[in-house]
Structures are given as structure tokens and as C-alpha cells.
Amino acid sequence: MINRRTFIKSSGLTLVAGTLLPSVFVRMADAATTKGRKVLVAVFQRGAVDGLNVVVPYGEKAYYDARPSIAIPRNEVIDLDGFFGVHPALAPLVPYFKDKSAAFVHAVGSPDATRSHFDAQDFMESGTPGVKITEDGFLSRALGGRKPTPLRAVALSQTMPRILSGKANAVAMPDIAKFGVRGEVSDAFQSMYKDAFEATRILKSADPARLQPENGAVYPPGPLGNSLEQIAQLIKANVGLEIAFTDVGGWDTHAGEGGAQGQLANNLRNFAGAIAAFTKDLGSRMGDVVLVTMSEFGRTVRENGNRGTDHGHGNVMLVLGGGVRGGKVYGEWRGLTPAQLFEGRDLAVTTDFRDVFGELLVKQLGVASLKDVFPRYDVKPRGVMG
Amino acid sequence: MKKLLLAIVALALLTGATSSNPKLTGRQRAEHALNRLGFGPRPGEVERVAAEGVDKWIARQLQPESIADAAVDAKLAKFDTLKLDNAAMLDTYYKPIVAARRAKKDDEDTEETKGLRQKSRRVVGELTAQRIIRATESGRQLNEVMADFWINHFNVFAGKGIDRFLLTSYERDTIRPRMWGKFEDLLMATAKSPAMLVYLDNARSRRDAINENYAREIMELHTLGVDGGYAQKDVTELARVLTGWSIDRRSGGFVFRPTLHDRGAKTVLGVRIAGGGADEGERMIRFLAHHPSTARRIAAKLCQRLVADEPPTALVDRVAKTFLDSDGDLRRTVKAVIDSSEFWDQNSYRSKVKTPFEYVISALRATDARVVNPIPIARALQQIGQPLYGAQPPTGYSDKADAWVNSGAQINRMNFAVDLASNKLPGVVVKTADARKLALQLGGPEFQKQ
Numbered sequence: 001m002i003n004r005r006t007f008i009k010s011s012g013l014t015l016v017a018g019t020l021l022p023s024v025f026v027r028m029a030d031a032a033t034t035k036g037r038k039v040l041v042a043v044f045q046r047g048a049v050d051g052l053n054v055v056v057p058y059g060e061k062a063y064y065d066a067r068p069s070i071a072i073p074r075n076e077v078i079d080l081d082g083f084f085g086v087h088p089a090l091a092p093l094v095p096y097f098k099d100k101s102a103a104f105v106h107a108v109g110s111p112d113a114t115r116s117h118f119d120a121q122d123f124m125e126s127g128t129p130g131v132k133i134t135e136d137g138f139l140s141r142a143l144g145g146r147k148p149t150p151l152r153a154v155a156l157s158q159t160m161p162r163i164l165s166g167k168a169n170a171v172a173m174p175d176i177a178k179f180g181v182r183g184e185v186s187d188a189f190q191s192m193y194k195d196a197f198e199a200t201r202i203l204k205s206a207d208p209a210r211l212q213p214e215n216g217a218v219y220p221p222g223p224l225g226n227s228l229e230q231i232a233q234l235i236k237a238n239v240g241l242e243i244a245f246t247d248v249g250g251w252d253t254h255a256g257e258g259g260a261q262g263q264l265a266n267n268l269r270n271f272a273g274a275i276a277a278f279t280k281d282l283g284s285r286m287g288d289v290v291l292v293t294m295s296e297f298g299r300t301v302r303e304n305g306n307r308g309t310d311h312g313h314g315n316v317m318l319v320l321g322g323g324v325r326g327g328k329v330y331g332e333w334r335g336l337t338p339a340q341l342f343e344g345r346d347l348a349v350t351t352d353f354r355d356v357f358g359e360l361l362v363k364q365l366g367v368a369s370l371k372d373v374f375p376r377y378d379v380k381p382r383g384v385m386g
Numbered sequence: 387m388k389k390l391l392l393a394i395v396a397l398a399l400l401t402g403a404t405s406s407n408p409k410l411t412g413r414q415r416a417e418h419a420l421n422r423l424g425f426g427p428r429p430g431e432v433e434r435v436a437a438e439g440v441d442k443w444i445a446r447q448l449q450p451e452s453i454a455d456a457a458v459d460a461k462l463a464k465f466d467t468l469k470l471d472n473a474a475m476l477d478t479y480y481k482p483i484v485a486a487r488r489a490k491k492d493d494e495d496t497e498e499t500k501g502l503r504q505k506s507r508r509v510v511g512e513l514t515a516q517r518i519i520r521a522t523e524s525g526r527q528l529n530e531v532m533a534d535f536w537i538n539h540f541n542v543f544a545g546k547g548i549d550r551f552l553l554t555s556y557e558r559d560t561i562r563p564r565m566w567g568k569f570e571d572l573l574m575a576t577a578k579s580p581a582m583l584v585y586l587d588n589a590r591s592r593r594d595a596i597n598e599n600y601a602r603e604i605m606e607l608h609t610l611g612v613d614g615g616y617a618q619k620d621v622t623e624l625a626r627v628l629t630g631w632s633i634d635r636r637s638g639g640f641v642f643r644p645t646l647h648d649r650g651a652k653t654v655l656g657v658r659i660a661g662g663g664a665d666e667g668e669r670m671i672r673f674l675a676h677h678p679s680t681a682r683r684i685a686a687k688l689c690q691r692l693v694a695d696e697p698p699t700a701l702v703d704r705v706a707k708t709f710l711d712s713d714g715d716l717r718r719t720v721k722a723v724i725d726s727s728e729f730w731d732q733n734s735y736r737s738k739v740k741t742p743f744e745y746v747i748s749a750l751r752a753t754d755a756r757v758v759n760p761i762p763i764a765r766a767l768q769q770i771g772q773p774l775y776g777a778q779p780p781t782g783y784s785d786k787a788d789a790w791v792n793s794g795a796q797i798n799r800m801n802f803a804v805d806l807a808s809n810k811l812p813g814v815v816v817k818t819a820d821a822r823k824l825a826l827q828l829g830g831p832e833f834q835k836q
Contacts, residue, residue: 024439046779115618117607118781146572160772161791172792174769181800183808192830196793236725249778254587306587317578326764343618 004105008102038288038364039235040243041278043224044162045271045295046121047252050309052301052336052347053264054090055104055329057184059083062336066302068264069259070309076260080104084329088260089268092276100327101286102255102320103384105356107292107331109297109349110202113342115311117252119297127374136166139243141373142170142361149240150198156246157225171199176230177209208237217281224248225274232281235289242365255306279320287322290364290385292356298347301336314347317356323363325386355380407732410620415440418735421836422692424527426748448721450529450566458524465512467554472580472638475551479506511549513557514774515760521747522757532565532720533557535691536745540576540608541782542585544775549584552638553775556581569684569714570675573608577671578640580633586780589632591625592646601625603780605674611686614679616655623652627659628667681709684719687785689787692723694736701728736835739787742772744836745799749806749828750814759813766811770798791809796834803829 053070057063058077077085078094084106086094095100112129114120123129127138143153144167153170155161164170173179180200181189190197211233217223227246234241250267257264275293279286298315320326334340334351342348358379361367363386370379394396394468416436420427421445427435436444446452462468470478483502490496521530537557544550562581564572576582577600583589586600601624605616630647633640642664651660657673659666676681685705689697708722709715723729740748746766750757757763767773771790777783784790805811807818807825818824826832 099448099494113618114612115602115621116612117779118606157797158769159789165788170792171794173797179794179797181797181804181829183804183825185800185804185822185829188822188826189829192826193793193796193800196796199793200797254597255590304597305592306590306597310598334598 004352029321037238037240037242038366039241039244040100040360040364041228041231041289041291042165042246042295043122043228043275043291044121044125044161044245044247045251045293046117046249047295048117048120048299048311049251049295049315050253050257050264050299051106051295051314052298053085053257053259054084054268055106055316056085056087057078057083057106057333057336058085060336062242063301066336068303069307070262070303072255072260081329083333085247087265087268090272092272093320096276096279096320097327101324102121102318103285103324103326103328103330105317105319105330105351105382105384107314107333107347107349107369108317108351108353108356109314110353111349113313115313117296117311117329119129122162124294124296125161127163127354127357137161137163137371138357139163139245140166140168140170142365142367143243144372151202151234151239152242154231154234154241154244156230161245161247164243166214173329176203179203187329202239206237206239208233208239211236213277215280217277219277219281220270220273222270224271225277228274228278229281232278235282235285253299253308254304254310255308257303257308275318275320283303290319290321290324292320292360293318300345301341301347302345312346313342314349317353319356319360319384325384330382330384351382352377352380354383355382359383410732410735412436412440415730416733417444418730419444420527421736421748422729422738423531425530425744426751426836428751429754444528444724447526447528448717448724449527453525455524455526458520461519461523462516465516466560467509467512468516470554471559472552472555473636475509475554476548476638479509479550480551506550506801509554510544510775510799511761511764514764517774518747518763519757521743522750522755528720529565532716532766533562533693535688536561536565536572538758538777538782540572540582541777541780542581542775543778545778547584548638548773549581550775552581552584555579555638566717567715568675569680569709569716569719570672572672572716573604573675574668576608577604577628577667578631580638580640582635583631583640587690588628591629591631592643593626593629593648596622596625596629596648598625601628604671607780609683610677610679611683614677614683620654623654624670626650626652627654627670631664631667675714676710678706678710681714683704685709685723688720688723689728691785692720693726693729694737694821695788698728701726723755736832738836739791739834740836741783741785741790742767742770742795742799743774744832746770746802748836749803749833752828752833753816753818753824756815757808757813758815762805762811763812766802766805770802771795785812799834800825800829803827803833 009060053072056077058074063069071314072087076088078091079085079087080097081346093102109118110123110129125137126134128134151171153164153168155164155170155172157172158174213229214237219229231244253264275291282289294317295315298312299309304310334348334350338344354374354377358370358374359381361373402670413436417427420431420435424534431453483499483506486499486502516561525532542549542553543554556579560575564575587597588600591597598621602621606612610616626648630643632643644663647663649661650759654670656744686702689702689705705719705722709719712718726736746763772783806816807828808821809816
């Protein structure tokens, strides 16, 4: 068992040695830039992104058969490994895949068969698929027994997401620059709400919002870019961040989804642009950061009558950052012919999302035991992290 | 013998008194009613309701049409869009945008399209203003609580398609006239409402290209509940039943298109259906409206809103029974919640955290604020996390504390309290001798509860 202290030390050594770090993250020799803290950033694509049009199995005929109007044409897919390729809107992320700092996991998801957005998101955030009575989120449980610091878990959102609810005492805020009470009554309020103000005090003295994007990074307009820029600021300001969470909607493409261009393409362009800007902005600090994306379920393999897709099952995740064994599409792929599909209609789930997160929590955050994080589940690490 | 009996009675009374919670005082009952069945007391209102009698006040609230509301009507009369039907709304605010877009070649925004879009924002703006004014100033407080409840239960997001132009009629013509009638009628009206048909995509679902979105949500969210006993197969079959339920793009009204309807045989929840038209869907919606799982779900949601985040099972069971026994009569169902001992229990008093909407409106009422301009209030609701008509997922907003209690949201509430108390919200006027004290009261932990 590795405790946090030895973990930081050993990972610090590997970082200095530089063996596991992709070239794009300029050697992280100076651990002081993030004070050696490892950070996990989770991005939830709410509404169920159509993973088959994100990481496209363009080597498969059944994909084109099922999607006459919305498939990504072979000549527009950006190849990853000869079988999978990405949607052209993901071009900004391709260099990170090529230099092995980014990986995808395909046919991943929750074992629960629900096609309800609400239930599926709930299960993915509670970390207990099929069990509704779980009160807290798994990222909150992951921070469990460790000494709480006010800003170790931050959700860039108006309300506290399920995934961080619980004893970790995470902070939810839509705008780090405006987090605080205006005016002189602030002091009086501090005695009423102690917890809320510890975080504001730290933010006030570190003032992360003053930090400009570095390395020429330009965040695209929109909520995701806005949130990721702020997460980067928190990382750079050393406020003690360990887990950051944000979400982005607009993926529920029941109608008019589009192919290489259109509704999904526009959303993906913004999505990829924001993540690429975040990676560029953090530069060498990215060696201590892993960003992972998730979405409640995938969408039907077959397009529907409105040139869109309905609620499905298996989906895709992106894992990007220091220590990631990238340049690979992980996951067992069963195929898209009707007999290979889940319930005859959806991509089958062959990797449990908890396997991906479990591995990240252990290797990135040094979580000693996953027993309470994912109760009654035996995590099978897929080797996504080195 | 007589003595023994008396002793037993006395003992029973004594144990009764120790085991059950102390009863709420008359003043507490008035405050509790004003908080839960309204948007909080105005200055002096607790005393007035206590003096009049809480039961009398509630009886009147359950008959909202008996309460005069002329002042609010007069105030809302200046909002022109509130009077428009869907056809006029689309003609005035939507079609000019489409025409202007068509007239130009590229995707670039011109001054003209920008101007038209700006003008069209008035529609949701006035609708939002209307909700704020009614909740704050109407004497029909329970009516506004139920409007908030049903608009949220049958959530439609203003950002979906042309829904921003259809919500005005949806609220005015579909929801509000049916909140005190039969659930079946309310459900049927929402199913046929253009706003819902657009929001959950049924308008685009057709025989050879079904869209399951609405079929799923009507069962999961509007009626049975996710554990209410349906399977994926039922979703697909119900979607087939509802093919052809669409909207007329010209008038913005409901239309059934027989040519798009799947006339084949279907089985939904064991009910076999074939060969009909719009009557197939009507039959299934009636079936869903009277299902025992629906009774439980509506009962549980009402109890969660009015009594407790985790309402006692026994209470939910009794309310569900009233729902079924009364053929889904919503006035009687709501009354069953209010008449319950659980509603008046000491444990219930000041035990619920206000949603942002409840918090903001209760602050306006507590301070007797004069709202000339509702826009800063709408903006505050957005900042505290509950923009009206802004819930994207069909679940609507949560009625439970854990959705709203976190330090970020608390800070936003404190900032609203500071701004309101110090008259920093333009067009919202509060009279106070001590702005600091008022801010601390409105922003403090006690005022977050009801």
C-alpha cells in the first residue's frame, strides 16, 4: 500500500527522471510549480454524447450502414490506429494522442442498462450503478479520510454536482473571481458560515483570477473554456486543488445531429478547443494533471428518423495528462453488427467506467483503497496510467 | 372501577404527551402555512393569519379563484406578450428572424437579425417578470406554489428550439387552468402542448422514424417514475403509439398527422393497441394518469415539496390513496397533504431549505420590497442557480436541500441579501433603517429555512 507521502516522493522522482512524461509536457523538474500536488480534472458531458461519432470506428462497415446521413466520411476522419479515428472537430487533441499523452477508452460505460439521463448520471456520479440509495458522490468518497483543505475539491458550477456531494466538503462556484461576499458585512457573515469563508480567504490571498493563460493558449468562448481556464488558474495558484469537476451540456442529439459538420461537430469543436487550450495553458504543469471526460451513456448505433440518435449504452472517454499511457484506444471492441450489439441496438459496454476512474484515483491521487469509493466492485485497472 | 379508568386515561394522556412532539403554537402554525403554502410572510402577516385562523386562510388558499387579484392583474396588463397566442407570438417575434436570416447569404449576424433577436428576448423576459410578480404580490399564494410545482414537474426548457415563444401559452393555457382539476386533464394537456411536443421531440417522431424521448420521459418523470414498472420495450411501443402527435408550424398549435402515425399493433404496459389514430395515445395517457405508480410518484413529489425532503412513507401512501380514490383530483390530493399530521409536525417546522426561487421571493416579501423592475431579480435567480424556464434536463429543478446547499450558493445568497438590503438592485426598493442588520438577517442561516 502506498501512502500519499511516499507516493508524492516517488512520483516526484519519476518526474525528475522524466521517463514517463511525454515530450509535450516540458520536463517537470521543479515540483514546486504545483507543489507536487497531483490533480484530477473530470469533465462530464451531460446529455450523453454520441461517442461513435467522437472516436469513430471507421474501419467498420456496419458503422456506415447504420448511419446513412450522420456518419463521418472515411476521408474526413483523422486516423488514430488504422481502425479508429476521431471526428475532424477533435483535431486540436490529435497531437496529444500522437505524442502519447492522451488515450481514449472505447465501449466504456456503466453496467446498468438504464437509458434515463437522470438515473444514468446519478449512477455514474454516485459510483454505484443500480443502487439509488447512495447518498454521496464517488469523488467525494475518494477524498475520504484525508485532512480536508478548503479548496482541494472544486466544482466549477452553480450547484454542487452529485459526484462531489458528501463529506469531502467540496466547494461549488461558477466564477472564482466573484467568490466572496461584497461589502463590509462580510466579516459578520463569516461567523455564521465558517466553511464557506475559509475557501474565500484562500482565494482572496492567492487571487488566481489574475493569472493570464500561458504559452499562447486561447480558450474558446463558452462555458467549458471558461471553466477550464479557471481550473487552470486554481492549479497555477497552488490553492491545494486535488479534484476539479465541471460539466458541459448540449449532447442530447435526438434530431439534426449532423456529421462532419453540424450540431455535434460545433459542440465537439468547442469541447476539443477548450481542452487543448487547457493543456497548452498548463504547459509543464500538465505533468501533474490528468483530465478525464465522461458521459452518462452512448447513443443508438442506428440513426433515427430525425437524423439524430436516441439513448444508447457504451460510450467513449478521453484521458489526457502526465503519466497517461497514451497513443492508444483502450477497450475491448465487439463490433457494430446487430448481433454484436447490446439489446440489438447499442454499443455493448466492455469496460466499466469504475475501472478507468479507479485506476486514476489510485495512480494519480494516491487513494489507498477503493473499497469505500466503489463498494462491492472489484476494479480492474486497464493500464491507462503508467 | 371509575377511578382506575380515569387513571388509565390520565396515564395515556401523559405518555401521549411525552412521546409525541409538542404541538406548534398558533403563531408557528401561521408562519409554517405562509412558508410552505406560500412564499413566506410579509411584515405582520403571521399575526394577521393567526388572528383570522390558519384553517380559514388555508381553506381560502385552496379556492384561489375566491381571492381577488386585481392589483396583480393591473400590474401585469402592461406586458403585451402575456396576451399573445402561439400564432401571434411566432408571427411577431419568430418569423421575422427567420425571414431576415433567409434574406442574407452568409451566417454573419447583421444589425437587423441582432435587433430582432434582442426584441424577441422580451417574450421570456415578460414571462419571467410575471412569475416573480405573481409569487411576490399575489394573494393567491398557494396557487403560485402549485404553479411553481407543476411548471417544474412538466418542465420545458426555454432554450430548446422555438420553445421560448411557446412557453407563454404553455403556462397560461396548459398548466395554470388545470392545477386544481384532474391530473388526467393536466397530463393530457401537456402531452398535446406544442411546448412539450417541441421540448421532448415528439413533434418530430413519425411512423418510420420514431423518437423515444417524450415516450420515455412521460413515464419516467411525468407519471410512473423510473421504478414505476416499465421497460425499454414499453418506451419504444409508447413512442409508436404517439407517432403523429405534432405541431402545426404555422399556427404553433397541436396537430395529429394520420399519415405519420404507426397504425400497427403495439403493446404498452400490457395494454394492446392497434388501428386507431390520436385516440391510441389518448387512451394510453389516460391509462398512465390513473396508474398506481403515478399516484405514488405525484404523492411523493407533493410531499417532498410541501412537507420534507424525505417524506414519511406512511404519508406518501395515504396521499397516493387520496389521489386514486378521487380519480386524480389535485385539489383533494393537495388538501390531503396539508391536512396530514406530518405537515404540522414539529419536525416539519422550519426544516426545509428554501430553493433559490423560494429564497429570493420570500426575501422580497419579508422586506415588503417594491419591485418596479423584475430584471435584477431574474438575474439574481440565475446567479443563485435557478433561472426560471432555464432547467435544461426534463427533471426540472430539485426540491431537496442537498441540491442547493454548498458554499458557492450560500455566498451568492448572501450577496443577494446585501444588494437587496442596501437598495443596490435597480428598480427594487426596500425601506429599512438598518441595511446592515437586514442584510445579515436575510443572508443568515435561519432565513434560508422554511
